[in-house]
Amino acid sequence: xxxxxxxxxxxxxxxxxxxxxxxxxxxxxxxxxxxxxxxxxxxxxxxxxxxxxxxxxxxxxxxxxxxxxxxxxxxxxxxxxxxxxxxxxxxxxxxxxxxxxxxxxxxxxxxxxxxx
Amino acid sequence: xxxxxxxxxxxxxxxxxxxxxxxxxxxxxxxxxxxxxxxxxxxxxxxxxxxxxxxxxxxxxxxxxxxxxxxxxxxxxxxxxxxxxxxxxxxxxxxxxxxxxxxxxxxxxxx
Numbered sequence: 001x002x003x004x005x006x007x008x009x010x011x012x013x014x015x016x017x018x019x020x021x022x023x024x025x026x027x028x029x030x031x032x033x034x035x036x037x038x039x040x041x042x043x044x045x046x047x048x049x050x051x052x053x054x055x056x057x058x059x060x061x062x063x064x065x066x067x068x069x070x071x072x073x074x075x076x077x078x079x080x081x082x083x084x085x086x087x088x089x090x091x092x093x094x095x096x097x098x099x100x101x102x103x104x105x106x107x108x109x110x111x112x113x114x115x116x
Numbered sequence: 117x118x119x120x121x122x123x124x125x126x127x128x129x130x131x132x133x134x135x136x137x138x139x140x141x142x143x144x145x146x147x148x149x150x151x152x153x154x155x156x157x158x159x160x161x162x163x164x165x166x167x168x169x170x171x172x173x174x175x176x177x178x179x180x181x182x183x184x185x186x187x188x189x190x191x192x193x194x195x196x197x198x199x200x201x202x203x204x205x206x207x208x209x210x211x212x213x214x215x216x217x218x219x220x221x222x223x224x225x226x227x
Contacts, residue, residue: 043219044160044203090159103148103207105215107159 002027006091006108013115019064019078021111023091026072031093033074034105035066038088050074051097086115117142120218122204128224133194137221139187139204146206146216149180151189154201154220163202164189194225 003026013019025031035047046059048066056066063082067075074091091108095101122139129135141149148167152160164171166187170179177190187206191198204218 044217046214049214088157097213101165103213103215104150104162104165106162110159112157 002093002106004091004093004106004108006089006111008111009109010112011114013081013113015083015115016080019076019081019085019113021076021089021091021113023074023076023108024072025074025093028072028093028095030071030096032095032097032102033068034092034094035074035076036090036092036107038090040087044090048076081115083115086113088112118218119143119216120204120206122218122221124219124221126222126224128226129194130226131194131196133225134190134192135194135223136191137189137202137204137223139189139218141185141187141204141206141216143206143208143216144182144185145209146185147209147213148207149178149187150205150207150215151176151178151187152203152205152217154203156200160203160217191223194223196225196227199223199225 005024032051034049036044038044048058050056050068053068064078089111092105094105120141150165151163153163154160164178166178166180175192179188201220201222203220206216208214
């Protein structure tokens with residue numbers, strides 16, 4: 001069965017510090033990978049998605065970036081955090097687009113980031 | 117207008133009650149539909165996929181009306197453990213497809 005891991009689970013960082021969040025998926029190959037952010041009391045906002053190694057699409061302009069150095073690894077980064085970057089960051093995976101149930105996404109446990 | 121709209125609630129119901137959540141979507145190109153459940157400070161978990169006019173899974177029934185661009189979730193015989201936020205989600209067909217999330221409806225089941 002497939003599992004998705006994220007770390008760290010919680011993070012408190014000062015404004016202006018760098019960020020690196022990691023997500024890995026097990027039990028599947030060539031998944032689509034996604035980064036979402038959920039701000040307090042708000043809905044999920046898609047930040048980035050990737051259909052393969054080195055292929056990143058950005059949904060919203062921001063001071064965040066994403067990378068996919070390996071098939072089942074997805075990293076979210078920032079060079080300098082802003083207060084507005086606080087939130088719950090969720091990684092998700094889906095089967096490659098076009099196959100059965102490729103529209104279903106499965107989420108990792110998330111990282112709760114507080115920028116102080 | 118939001119792409120996916122839900123009544124945020126909260127819905128406060130007694131155990132054993134039947135409760136229904138409604139959701140409307142604005143893009144007629146939406147291809148498939150889902151209900152996710154999100155517990156407090158946890159990740160969303162897929163509850164039901166709705167590919168045709170609707171489907172049923174135990175106490176949960178989801179219905180889809182494409183003409184009205186409306187989706188519903190019915191929970192029968194509510195349990196305390198059903199307390200959570202329920203997210204209505206639509207899938208937009210595109211180059212790679214995209215999920216659009218509603219902001220969620222909060223359910224609190226009381227003893």
